[in-house]
Amino acid sequence: MSIEALTLLFFGALLFFLVLGLPLTFVLGGVSVVFLYFTWGFDSFFMVASQIWSTMESFTLVAIPLFVYMAMILERTGVANDLYRMMHLWWGGVRGGLAIGTLGICALFAAMCGISGAAVVAMGTIALPSMLERGYDKNMALGCINTGGGWGILIPPSILMILYSLITGVSVGKMFAAGILPGILLMVLTTAYIIIRCYFQPHLAPALPPEERATWPEKFRALRAVILPIAIVVMVLGSIIAGITTPTEAAAVGVFGALISAAVYRRFTWALLHDAAIRTFKLTGMIMWILFAAHAFSAAYQSMGAQELIEGLMQMIPGGPWGIVLSMMLIVFLLAMVLDPVGIMLITLPVFIPIVESLGFDPIWFGILFVINMEIGYMTPPFGFNLFYLKGVVPPSITMQDIYKSIIPFVLVQVVGMGIIMVFPDIATYLPELFF
Amino acid sequence: SAADKFVWKVQSHWPGSSSSYTDSLERIKRIIEEGSDGRMELKLYEAGALFKAKQTFDAVSRGILEMGTISPAYAQDKMTLAGIASGLPFAFRNVWEAAYFHQGLGFEKMLREEAAQYGVYWATDKVYPTEMVVKKPINSWDDFSSLKIRSSGALQKFLTEAGAAASYVPGSELYPALDSGVVDGAHWGAAQGAYSMGLYEVAKYHVKPALNIAGTDVIIVSQKALDKLPKDLQDLVKQTLEEEFWFRTNEYQYKERLTLAKAIKEDGVKVNTMPKEVQDRLVKTAQKMWAEEGERSDRAKKALDMLKGYLTDLGYL
Amino acid sequence: MLTAFMNGVTRLNDLVGRWVSLLVFAMFVCLLLEVGFRYLLNSPTVWTNELTQMLFGVYAIMSGGYIMAHRGHVNVDLLYSHLGPRTQACVDIFTSSMFFIFTLALFYFGYEMASESVASFETTYSAWNPPIWPVKVAIPLGTGLLILQGVVKLLQDIAIALNLDYYKPEANTTGEHS
Ligand code: NA
Numbered sequence: 001m002s003i004e005a006l007t008l009l010f011f012g013a014l015l016f017f018l019v020l021g022l023p024l025t026f027v028l029g030g031v032s033v034v035f036l037y038f039t040w041g042f043d044s045f046f047m048v049a050s051q052i053w054s055t056m057e058s059f060t061l062v063a064i065p066l067f068v069y070m071a072m073i074l075e076r077t078g079v080a081n082d083l084y085r086m087m088h089l090w091w092g093g094v095r096g097g098l099a100i101g102t103l104g105i106c107a108l109f110a111a112m113c114g115i116s117g118a119a120v121v122a123m124g125t126i127a128l129p130s131m132l133e134r135g136y137d138k139n140m141a142l143g144c145i146n147t148g149g150g151w152g153i154l155i156p157p158s159i160l161m162i163l164y165s166l167i168t169g170v171s172v173g174k175m176f177a178a179g180i181l182p183g184i185l186l187m188v189l190t191t192a193y194i195i196i197r198c199y200f201q202p203h204l205a206p207a208l209p210p211e212e213r214a215t216w217p218e219k220f221r222a223l224r225a226v227i228l229p230i231a232i233v234v235m236v237l238g239s240i241i242a243g244i245t246t247p248t249e250a251a252a253v254g255v256f257g258a259l260i261s262a263a264v265y266r267r268f269t270w271a272l273l274h275d276a277a278i279r280t281f282k283l284t285g286m287i288m289w290i291l292f293a294a295h296a297f298s299a300a301y302q303s304m305g306a307q308e309l310i311e312g313l314m315q316m317i318p319g320g321p322w323g324i325v326l327s328m329m330l331i332v333f334l335l336a337m338v339l340d341p342v343g344i345m346l347i348t349l350p351v352f353i354p355i356v357e358s359l360g361f362d363p364i365w366f367g368i369l370f371v372i373n374m375e376i377g378y379m380t381p382p383f384g385f386n387l388f389y390l391k392g393v394v395p396p397s398i399t400m401q402d403i404y405k406s407i408i409p410f411v412l413v414q415v416v417g418m419g420i421i422m423v424f425p426d427i428a429t430y431l432p433e434l435f436f
Numbered sequence: 437s438a439a440d441k442f443v444w445k446v447q448s449h450w451p452g453s454s455s456s457y458t459d460s461l462e463r464i465k466r467i468i469e470e471g472s473d474g475r476m477e478l479k480l481y482e483a484g485a486l487f488k489a490k491q492t493f494d495a496v497s498r499g500i501l502e503m504g505t506i507s508p509a510y511a512q513d514k515m516t517l518a519g520i521a522s523g524l525p526f527a528f529r530n531v532w533e534a535a536y537f538h539q540g541l542g543f544e545k546m547l548r549e550e551a552a553q554y555g556v557y558w559a560t561d562k563v564y565p566t567e568m569v570v571k572k573p574i575n576s577w578d579d580f581s582s583l584k585i586r587s588s589g590a591l592q593k594f595l596t597e598a599g600a601a602a603s604y605v606p607g608s609e610l611y612p613a614l615d616s617g618v619v620d621g622a623h624w625g626a627a628q629g630a631y632s633m634g635l636y637e638v639a640k641y642h643v644k645p646a647l648n649i650a651g652t653d654v655i656i657v658s659q660k661a662l663d664k665l666p667k668d669l670q671d672l673v674k675q676t677l678e679e680e681f682w683f684r685t686n687e688y689q690y691k692e693r694l695t696l697a698k699a700i701k702e703d704g705v706k707v708n709t710m711p712k713e714v715q716d717r718l719v720k721t722a723q724k725m726w727a728e729e730g731e732r733s734d735r736a737k738k739a740l741d742m743l744k745g746y747l748t749d750l751g752y753l
Numbered sequence: 754m755l756t757a758f759m760n761g762v763t764r765l766n767d768l769v770g771r772w773v774s775l776l777v778f779a780m781f782v783c784l785l786l787e788v789g790f791r792y793l794l795n796s797p798t799v800w801t802n803e804l805t806q807m808l809f810g811v812y813a814i815m816s817g818g819y820i821m822a823h824r825g826h827v828n829v830d831l832l833y834s835h836l837g838p839r840t841q842a843c844v845d846i847f848t849s850s851m852f853f854i855f856t857l858a859l860f861y862f863g864y865e866m867a868s869e870s871v872a873s874f875e876t877t878y879s880a881w882n883p884p885i886w887p888v889k890v891a892i893p894l895g896t897g898l899l900i901l902q903g904v905v906k907l908l909q910d911i912a913i914a915l916n917l918d919y920y921k922p923e924a925n926t927t928g929e930h931s
Pocket residue numbers: 109110111112113114115151152153154155156157158
């Protein structure tokens with residue numbers, strides 16, 4: 001069977017079982033096994049077990065349970081709630097103030113963590129209940145967490161950028177530097193979107209009624225709530241920047257900070273710690289089982305000849321250099337709907353990069369576009385990992401449909417950001433040229 | 437006809453940007469495909485695409501994959517010779533010595549015999565040195581023993597026993613760890629490896645001499661797949677792999693020098709030769725560790741004795 | 754009898770989950786120790802990072818059954834949530850084929866991998882060189898627990914589909930979504 005037909009069947013089967021409500025991990029795993037059987041034979045199931053084994057051995061993923069645990073403790077001790085109360089008191093008059101504050105926290109999280117799953121789950125735990133409690137529209141709250149949570153792979157450190165460098169041979173340092181300004185750009189654009197939208201539709205993110213707004217002494221007293229979170233951020237970021245820890249180890253420093261916070265809040269009890277540990281286990285396990293199956297799925301797709309499909313597609317593309325780059329972005333966008341980023345990179349980059357370079361484009365600039373695209377792919381319906389991670393933390397009253405709907409305007413904003421970087425490559429290339 | 441065409445899946449342990457992916461693997465692909473008049477086709481997969489490095493030996497052994505590339509260290513659990521193959525620290529001083537040990541004295545043959553027990557045809561891709569890059573130069577024993585070095589496997593044990601603080605950092609975190617100073621030094625192959633990982637951007641001293649010189653890259657072929665080929669194609673594969681060793685060992689040395697020259701010119705890298713005092717102490721520690729590798733099996737003992745005899749002949753012991 | 758089996762499996766997964774969830778502490782302590790040893794004492798250990806990685810592997814693979822028992826594996830509920838309970842049960846019985854294909858394949862090859870590893874008392878051959886077989890054993894173990902919970906789910910679905918009224922669904926919604 002041709003790879004084109006296989007691709008249609010493969011992804012068709014995926015969507016079919018997904019719509020029937022089978023959990024994602026079993027859809028990915030089951031479809032991989034069935035297709036491996038027909039294309040490669042029984043023995044190839046060893047590959048599924050082998051992919052799962054190597055995912056279990058991936059050291060950088062250890063950051064997930066630790067960052068999630070940190071968030072769980074902060075939520076349970078009330079630190080998170082106090083933080084949002086403080087933001088509300090200070091920015092009570094600004095429509096959408098909490099959403100903007102959430103984006104800021106997301107960006108800090110992104111600077112502490114090189115992967116995206118942990119941030120989405122952690123922010124879903126901390127930020128979502130706080131915003132809903134204060135009358136925020138659920139689409140607004142979900143959308144901004146989903147967007148900000150994905151920045152972890154764009155703002156350094158970033159495991160995906162390191163992988164991009166390994167596959168393409170560009171400098172890791174330059175990639176890291178190149179991610180900073182685009183990260184800020186996306187933050188500014190998303191913030192602007194929230195301000196404008198909430199200005200015209202105040203019910204989405206209500207300001208605090210004037211009579212409830214705090215007096216200055218109250219505001220300053222509330223400021224105490226940021227001391228602990230800021231201390232944690234300083235500890236985590238500081239230990240990475242000062243060369244005390246690797247990014248993964250920094251996650252343990254974050255847990256340490258959260259435990260100190262629990263003690264300060266006099267909530268340092270076994271019951272709380274175990275409860276937080278169990279919720280962490282459930283969420284991390286959910287992410288890990290999705291990753292297990294996702295890695296098996298993309299390995300299965302590669303064994304069927306995914307790369308030949310991409311090579312074939314590239315030969316059919318008309319429209320000069322820009323047409324080619326846009327088509328590449330479209331292909332990545334589509335693949336990001338159904339494959340994990342590592343798989344997408346292994347399939348597409350070896351085909352794309354020689355073409356990009358021969359057209360005279362900067363591979364660093366292309367890498368930034370690629371990473372943003374990947375981050376958008378995380379949040380685009382029907383199939384984005386961030387969506388599923390978020391679904392794992394939200395209360396049952398929020399359905400997948402809500403999450404899908406919430407994403408649309410935010411995706412458009414990110415696409416606009418990507419367009420701006422396409423047109424003004426300096427946003428990506430300025431810092432790396434300055435530093436190196 | 438199409439029925440006579442043999443399509444092999446080949447899983448690499450090199451990422452696509454690695455020079456060996458092109459120079460070793462694509463070279464083999466080209467020669468075999470041309471030499472077979474298109475009766476064979478090799479489909480190459482980048483590191484991790486189908487199987488991760490540590491599982492490739494198993495996959496080839498089971499015949500799921502027809503061919504793969506590994507480092508001997510990934511087959512440690514099966515191959516008792518793997519420790520010696522992936523390099524005893526401070527044994528050889530020149531690349532040609534390691535090459536002759538493999539092909540002239542018969543170490544390669546011993547490896548091939550041991551791998552055959554698992555249905556694997558073993559062919560060393562090349563021998564080359566493993567060298568460190570560090571952020572501050574090593575000019576004394578104190579300089580060395582105060583280093584925090586990113587290492588792995590046998591060399592991590594060696595460096596620790598020698599007195600440095602060696603820790604394992606996964607490849608994906610190596611650059612930021614070296615950049616921020618979590619570690620002050622690392623080894624990732626030699627010059628080409630360090631260059632491909634961008635390590636010269638953050639560590640400006642290339643340390644000589646090599647920590648070891650060994651057959652760190654290996655091509656493995658499933659015996660089952662090999663047996664399915666007609667005789668002429670079997671010969672073609674084996675002969676291609678045999679030539680590969682000599683060609684690549686030589687070419688790799690050339691590219692090492694080229695890369696180092698480039699790093700010196702573009703990144704301001706300096707070659708840091710460890711003082712004799714440091715070298716002597718390292719050699720002493722190393723020799724104590726060799727004995728352990730000989731204890732793994734009779735085969736390993738025989739190989740170690742052969743190695744010691746060889747080094748004695750060369751006047752090093 | 755069948756109900757006893759179903760409740761037993763769910764309780765077993767619950768118990769395993771409550772204990773394995775504590776591994777997050779162990780990972781935290783290991784990493785913090787490593788930072789302390791390396792930064793404060795300048796003597797990094799050979800074992801902390803590797804032990805953390807091994808604990809994490811066990812932690813992740815053992816979670817499958819517990820999460821299944823608590824309906825924590827996410828799905829797409831677009832169409833599904835509009836179906837009645839009996840239709841849902843019928844659909845689940847159909848889609849469970851995929852579940853069993855995946856998990857049984859994983860169990861079979863995980864078992865093979867683990868028994869090979871146990872037979873040779875496989876170690877990691879790192880500088881620390883600890884035994885790796887206990888972690889590999891966790892693959893068939895964790896998958897086995899997941900499969901058992903999948904059987905429980907299938908039995909429940911069959912009961913609902915056939916309108917057997919002895920079935921009480923509270924066994925799998927214990928105290929989540931707090
Ligand atoms: Na990041």
